[in-house]
Amino acid sequence: MDMSALDLARLQFAFTISAHIFFPAFSIGLASYLAVLEGLWLLTGRDVFIRLFDYWIRIFAVAFGMGVVSGVVMSYQFGTNWSVFSDKTGPVLGPLMGYEVLTAFFLEAGFLGVMLFGRDRVGPRLHFLATLMVAGGTLLSAFWILSVNSWMQTPAGFAMNDKGQFVPTDWWAVVFNPSFPYRLVHMVLAAYLTTAFVVGAVGAWHLLRDRGDRPSLLMFSMAMWMAALVTPVQIAAGDMHGLNTLEHQPMKIAAMEGLYETRKGVPLLLFGVPDNEAGVTRYAVEVPNLASLILKHSLDGEVKGLDAFPRADWPHTLLVFWSFRIMVAVGFAMLAVGVWSVIARWRGGLADARWLHRAAVLMGPSGFLAVLAGWITTESGRQPYTVYGLLRTADSVSAIGAPAVASSLVAFFVVYLTVFGAGTYYVLRLMSRSPNQGSADSGSHKPHRAAVAAPGSHGAVGGLSSNGN
């Protein structure tokens, strides 16, 4: 196999960013969930909230740590592998990333220590403030980095200078570029849903073992409310994001729909194998006129196909087409679980809904899958450009040798697989223990809490934790 430095650099970016996105997707939602739990504890004084807080904060610490280290890699990779991109877009994108560091990273890092280690030292109220700061930091970070990404998709508010650099002319237009509000809402909701389904799966897992597990029932219930209430909002937000993409990146929409030929009354393809070489989507299974209805709100609305764009500008249609379908399918599966949970509540409660528990366990990783698939859709749909329509990926890469990129790629691959594999294992092991048991070793805040024996926790030890600590 003969790969160019460009291919390798792209592969390296795809690999490191895909590994990274799992952690923020989880920690943005989990930080907010922790803030909610601690807030409810302060408000109600109910023991179960702080118990859940203590349970999830350990998981948060592991996930957050992995997010930090994989994020530092990203911030330097722009320079090592994509130095031409950095030189050209630095004046516009650099300050946005600078603001991300100044408003978000320091805030998170500065208060994380207090959040993890400081409750005895600062008291519950200041501790809650620290938790809020960390949660706020994760959201601010999403704000800035999504602004950066959106600008690469829908650049605005800039001019070119004589050195070939993009230079800012209107910062408001740069930050709030056309696709940014949609992408921000879509991603933050995605992070919340990702966390909700993880929390729901952990709660359901323990309920399957012991339906009298009160803390697990509480977190399962909270997660299912999120699924029922937020998934419809997310689907609506996704639809609006899609319409925004149609307006600004119609070629990406054509690839998402597997549409090679501009036409009216476009069917929605449920299945198909887009083939860029032949310029057709094979084996199509379609619902007549539905794509026109969704995109143009009319049964015979005209949608531009890939034939409306130069062949050299086409993205990898097969990838965009399928990653989009996976994301949408997962979204509707989430909606189904949400609706199911409402019915189950109405029919007598969540504690005994065994099949819902099983479904929720199965759906635990669904948010990660949807986030990854969605990002693949939007990012590979931006190709062959880094700055859409203006700077090609091939013209963004550093003048580096393939061996240098290949060796760093192998190094990242091995280290990430080992380290994040181990981290995932530790997270799963923490999750396999019920929040209803094992509070003896988290004694740093005993004064706030009545000692609770763990009733009925026999047999609740998950298979993973039976040989651990």
Added chain:
Amino acid sequence: MGIDLAFLWAAIIAFAVLAYVVLDGFDLGIGILFPLLGEKQARDDAMNSVAPVWDGNETWLVLGGGGLLAVFPLAYAIVLPALYAPIIAMLIGLVLRGVAFEFRWRTERGRFIWDWAFFFGSTVAALAQGIALGALVQGIRVEGRAYAGGWYDWLTPFSMATGIALLVGYALLGATWLIMKTEGDVQRRARRFAQPLAFALVAGILVFSVWTPFLEAKYMQRWFSFPSMLYAAPIPILTALAAWRLIASVREAQPSPDSTVARHEREPFLATLALFMLCYAGIGFSFYPHIVPSSVTIWDAAAPESSLMFLLVGASVLVPLILAYTAYAYWVFRGKVASGGGYH
């Protein structure tokens, strides 16, 4: 407008990098010394002394990198490819040691793996940073708007020497931090390491100071011509003073009377900090006004004024705020580290 935004930003970035070096320096140093600290309890204490602050410390590195991209994009685009291998090694080192902070508490059987990852990652990151510094000092070949050198230009005897010197420096920062923050056995051990490390660092600084002017005519001229020599003079004088205080203070090995931090427990750390700052000032004095020695000045590399201004508005409010809450976080965890603290 009389304000030189590029100069102001050079000062801010320089401050961020210095903050990174001294702050992450001591927690990397603890990683470097980790295998020598003794039994599990000692290692737990050492790690707990930095666990609440390491993440904040490392954020200064992201500010250094992100800030460089924002305000000196050309320098970022030239320096990172030039230092490709050391940067990648540093990043991988930082991954390995960063996750160790959490992972080693999550397993009994596998703890030795993460203890080792903490040591190895910290050592590799420290060496890589030192090598990167040496490679920068010896100069980077530039053509047009890109790095023009080879893939192993960074690898020279000089850069190896700076790599080892920084490794020693970080280890000393770590040891003197432990003298300040711990008691009993850990503290005794840290003191034992601090003495040879202090001598080694002072020797390293001497070698570096003598070697550097011969690398580049501009450095020689700056340090050894009149009148620039006069401006430079305080740096070596103060360095000698700090070195003397360092060596004197690490020798006084009285045990602490109680759990407060006594003066002689603080002084080795402060003296090491002073040495780091003075060396940094010396390097800055050699470089200025270049950001990529000796071809690109801060004005060549600077982003357009609207970029510099846009970020400066925020930075002028946010950096003081960051310093304030970072100081608060350190204050919350002041004093000697308590055994068995934390949420683990």
